[in-house]
Amino acid sequence: MLRLRARWSAVADRVEAGTPADRDRSVDALRALAILGVVLGHWLVTAMTSSEGALATTSPLAHMPWLAPLSWVFQTLAVFFFVGGLVAARGHASARERGVPYGAWVGQRLSRLFRPVAAVLALWTVAAGGMLLGGAAWDTVHALVRLVLSPLWFLLVFAVLTAATPLAVRLHPVWPAAVVAAVDLWRFGFGGPEWVGWVNVAAGWLVPYTLGAAWAQGRLDRRGPALALLAGGAAGMAVLVLWGGYPASMVGVPGAAVSNLNPPTSAAVAFGLAQCGLALLLRGQLARAAVRPRVWAAVALLNLSAMTVFLWHQTAMMAVTALGLTSPVELPGLHTVPDSALWIPARLLWLPVFAAALTVCLAAFHAHERGGRGRQGRQGGAGATAGDGGAFRPVGLARRREASRV
Numbered sequence: 001m002l003r004l005r006a007r008w009s010a011v012a013d014r015v016e017a018g019t020p021a022d023r024d025r026s027v028d029a030l031r032a033l034a035i036l037g038v039v040l041g042h043w044l045v046t047a048m049t050s051s052e053g054a055l056a057t058t059s060p061l062a063h064m065p066w067l068a069p070l071s072w073v074f075q076t077l078a079v080f081f082f083v084g085g086l087v088a089a090r091g092h093a094s095a096r097e098r099g100v101p102y103g104a105w106v107g108q109r110l111s112r113l114f115r116p117v118a119a120v121l122a123l124w125t126v127a128a129g130g131m132l133l134g135g136a137a138w139d140t141v142h143a144l145v146r147l148v149l150s151p152l153w154f155l156l157v158f159a160v161l162t163a164a165t166p167l168a169v170r171l172h173p174v175w176p177a178a179v180v181a182a183v184d185l186w187r188f189g190f191g192g193p194e195w196v197g198w199v200n201v202a203a204g205w206l207v208p209y210t211l212g213a214a215w216a217q218g219r220l221d222r223r224g225p226a227l228a229l230l231a232g233g234a235a236g237m238a239v240l241v242l243w244g245g246y247p248a249s250m251v252g253v254p255g256a257a258v259s260n261l262n263p264p265t266s267a268a269v270a271f272g273l274a275q276c277g278l279a280l281l282l283r284g285q286l287a288r289a290a291v292r293p294r295v296w297a298a299v300a301l302l303n304l305s306a307m308t309v310f311l312w313h314q315t316a317m318m319a320v321t322a323l324g325l326t327s328p329v330e331l332p333g334l335h336t337v338p339d340s341a342l343w344i345p346a347r348l349l350w351l352p353v354f355a356a357a358l359t360v361c362l363a364a365f366h367a368h369e370r371g372g373r374g375r376q377g378r379q380g381g382a383g384a385t386a387g388d389g390g391a392f393r394p395v396g397l398a399r400r401r402e403a404s405r406v
Contacts, residue, residue, distance in 0.1 A: 037076030078272030085212020204264025229277030
């Protein structure tokens with residue numbers, strides 16, 4: 001244990017030494033919290049059950065609706081889009097100052113976003129084909145592949161918004177919020193077709209994204225706008241849930257008539273506004289915490305592996321669940337029906353096992369996320385990749401990785 005602490009301290013010192021003095025560590029901390037929220041949320045509200053040799057997915061929220069407030073803690077996508085809008089707006093402004101064409105800038109950002117996806121698709125294409133040829137039930141394969149692919153919608157939306165950054169910096173958040181409200185009114189008030197709700201997939205997440213762009217322009221630096229976002233968003237969500245008929249859960253619940261997330265509703269937008277306000281208010285505390293080298297090292301390294309963590313965390317959970325099916329005894333919290341409060345502590349005990357499986361995935365597939373950054377690291381030194389406030393790359397860590405390749 002002492003040796004592990006010593007090694008971690010050495011890594012933390014290298015990361016600290018490679019961090020520019022003007023790095024806004026609170027932004028990285030917010031992004032790390034958003035990633036952790038997504039991962040832990042999926043691990044806690046997604047359950048895989050076994051029945052007659054087939055796997056199916058369910059949720060503790062479907063069996064225990066009183067757990068809905070749990071989704072308020074772990075549904076952190078608005079924070080991710082908020083930070084994404086900030087980083088993209090700063091990056092685009094920096095690129096324009098340096099004379100980098102829009103096409104080159106957006107191409108670089110999108111290639112960084114989608115490069116790691118190829119490994120996931122390749123592995124699961126082979127795995128799904130192998131399971132079907134091996135006699136696995138179609139429902140089982142469908143449930144597994146759906147869990148892997150369903151988070152990829154996030155990347156498509158994020159890519160579209162990234163490409164639209166020059167427009168987003170000129171757009172007031174009230175306009176996409178108004179689109180979401182109009183679509184909801186049409187769907188729920190006038191019985192409009194369900195498909196129109198998918199307009200909100202872009203409009204709903206454009207709200208925090210444009211708020212991030214406003215933050216980049218200095219329009220949210222004062223405490224007043226943050227308090228207004230928190231109070232207004234929380235009040236709006238409360239009104240919509242208590243009197244507007246919207247569900248309390250901020251994630252999808254199997255079997256529910258309405259989902260706040262697929263597609264986003266006005267309740268989800270109000271909730272996101274409150275989250276963005278809270279994020280702004282917590283910036284000072286996060287920045288002070290991130291000054292500590294060990295804390296900062298954890299934040300920086302998680303940012304370095306963000307895409308790999310996001311893309312492989314469901315695979316890690318499913319791998320553990322599949323191995324658990326070979327046990328001759330029932331394993332509570334793993335593949336049992338989440339229909340009682342006892343399932344919750346049992347599930348919490350499995351989180352370190354999921355994390356260990358995810359660590360294996362990181363070791364195997366993180367190279368796809370790094371891609372060709374070695375040359376960038378040598379040219380740009382520490383800090384933001386390509387000068388746009390993006391992924392953190394400390395000098396010491398970059399040199400160590402380059403040396404290991406030679």
